[in-house]
Amino acid sequence: MTTTLSPATSAGTTRGPSRYRHVQQGVRERLAPYGYVAPFFVLFLIFGLFPLLFTFYVALFDWDLIGERHFVGLDNFSELVHDPRFWGALRNTFSIWVLSTVPQLLIALGLAHVLNHVRLRAATLFRMSVLVPYVTSVAATTIVFAQLFDRDYGMLNWFLELLGFPHVDFTASVWGSHVMIALMIAWRWTGYNTLLYLASLQTVSRDLFEAAAMDGANSWQQFRHITIPSLRPIIVFTVVTSTIFGLQTFTEPLLVNPVGGLTCGAARQCQTLTLFLYEQAFGRFHFGYGAAVAVALFVMVVIVAAINYLLVTRIRSERP
Amino acid sequence: MNPASPTTGRAPRRRRSANRVPITVYVALGAMVFFSVFPLYWMFVVATTDSATATSLPPHVLPGGNFLHLANLVFETVPFVQALVNSVIISTTIGVGQAVLCALAGFAFAKLQFPGRNTLFLIVVLTMTVPAQLAIIPQYLIMSQLDWVDTLQAVIVPGLVTAFGIFWMRQHMVGTLNDELMHAARVDGATTWQIFWRIAFPLVRPAAFVLGLFGFVNAWNDFLWPFIVLKSPEQYTAQIAIKALQNNRDIDLGLAMSGSFLATLPLLVLFVFVGRRLVQGIMEGAFKG
Secondary structure, eight states: OHHHHHHHHHHHHOOTTHHHHHHHHHHHHHHHHHHHHHHHHHHHIIIIIHHHHHHHHHTTEEEOTTSOEEEOTTHHHHHHHTOHHHHHHHHHHHHHHHHHHHHHHHHHHHHHHHHTOTTOTTHHHHHHHHHHHHHSOHHHHHHHHHHHTOTTTOHHHHHHHHTTOOOOOTTTSHHHHHHHHHHHHHHHHHHHHHHHHHHHHTTSOHHHHHHHHHTTOOHHHHIIIIIHHHTHHHHHHHHHHHHHHHTTOOHHHHHHOGGGGGGTSTTOTTOOHHHHHHIIIIISOOHHHHHHHHHHHHHHHHHHHHHHHHHHHHHHHHOO | OOOOOTTTOOSOHHHHHHHSOOHHHHHHHHHHHHHHHHHHHHHHHHHTSOHHHHTOSSOOOSOOSOHHHHHHHHHHHSOHHHHHHHHHHHHHHHHHHHHHHHHHHHHHHHHOOOTTHHHHHHHHHHHTTSOGGGGHHHHHHHHHHTTOTTSTHHHHGGGSOOHHHHHHHHHHHHHHOOHHHHHHHHHTTOOHHHIIIIIIHHHHHHHHHHHHHHHHHHHHHOOHHHHHHOOSGGGOOHHHHHHHHHHTTTTOTTHHHHHHHHHHHHHHHHHHHHHHHHHHHHHHHHHHO
16 A cells, blocks of 8 residues: 555655646546546446437337338327237236235235344344345246246146146236236345345334333234334335336246247237337337337336325425 | 343343244244245256156156256257356456446545535436336447447446445445545545545445445346347357247257256355345345435
8 A cells, every 4th residue: 555655645745847747636636536427427328318318219200120210200109009009018017016016015024024033043044045036037037937837737736736726827817927927026026125124124123122012012013013114114115116126027028938929928918018118129120119118118117206206205204 | 143042031031921932933934935945946956857757747846867968958059158158257347347436436426525516416316216228229229339239248338337336335435434534645645546446445345345246146137138139149148048048948848947047056156155245235225225
């Protein structure tokens, strides 16, 4: 450390030619902060902001792969509004989101409550094991779950058969495919959310739980009257995050049904909005129409963010 | 780790019974561990058995001896070793890039005075809410203008620095680097860069490491964007190679499963060593988020 610092020190004390260097260094020092934040802003402008704005522009064109394009105004949007494939994808996205978010967050709440037990042994091991699904890729997860849910050879159908039920073709039906995809998403994110809730719970005073226990409150009552209320802000945060991730669901429906192609089955039974976007833009090379889907998604994200903002400000104002 | 066991605890008599962990808690946690790990175990089982056994009912629940055969089949079908190498290159560059570049920007926002600082930081925070995926069409057009389609840098460069990372590193800079130390270094003639690299960065290295780990894991598992820009099998990441294996399922039903297992194994090994840090990282993030 000292060796690299000393040249600068000696440069400052010598006279003559170093004076120019001194001025130069002063300018450099003043510009340094901009240089440090520049990588983010350069990359953000090129790969973030510009493409986002350009999406709105592309959506106004009939634009194909080789760059052939015709200005069509809002035609893509009016087509989109009357496109049953778009509404179907919206329905699928919403249904998968609800089916994955609700059980995921409820289980995460319960697990966080349990993991917060003072005298729990092997706590680190339990915390690590809930996170295993998070480091497993979506692609690998989907391949395994598709196998477990397979109509003919899947373990789940084997269980159903044991119990006397007929085999279910999960990928073929709307509900079956939605439940299956929702389960993959829930499997992946439950542990992550559990840790978020647990972290938030640990900021709640232990005395509160102990006092409640002394007063005879059982575990459920503590959960209902202490855990839930103190986690309200983080619950809002996780719902919002899961919504924004939910709108981007893509890999599961693409891989879950290998014969289904880009539509997740002949009836588009599990095609999500992002998969529909991909199909239009990169499967059929309708860049303009795909961009219109992206704009619709953007509007949804903005609505979610606005609702989030309202909820958060309300929670803050409730607390003195 | 947990010295006070339920029976020898130093807590007063009354509290002891209230604090004892009921057996149902361990049953619930046991179920949780089972459901978390079982799909991975099952992946291993199918990746080591031949198609006939893997598809037989009732299911065989023990691994077989067919792993090498299936792994060979994977390597013959797609350049899977190359795909793993590509994944390592992409994930490592992104992980290291995020750790350093986010720390650098976080340092500037936390500790340096410059005109426009607050406005620029506000922009960073605002960009966190907009998912980059929405802009994939123009992003693809830009990549083809740059002639980057089907190259690894198309995946690496956009991921080198993130708004969240800057936010996270700034918090850590505020908390760990004290102003007197910085002032003392300045008096000694240190340049801003030297202060960052010799003093600030070493202080926040644990936080930067966790950030880099998350960058690595996310880059390793990323699917949509690599799927769009990487076209030829030699450029595939491990995840895209899994998709290619799935398209070849007529060769062997277990092919995609073996590929998934091979693509997941490196992360599981990594997880054994750094899982604890990832857990801490998520839990710390919650305090700040």
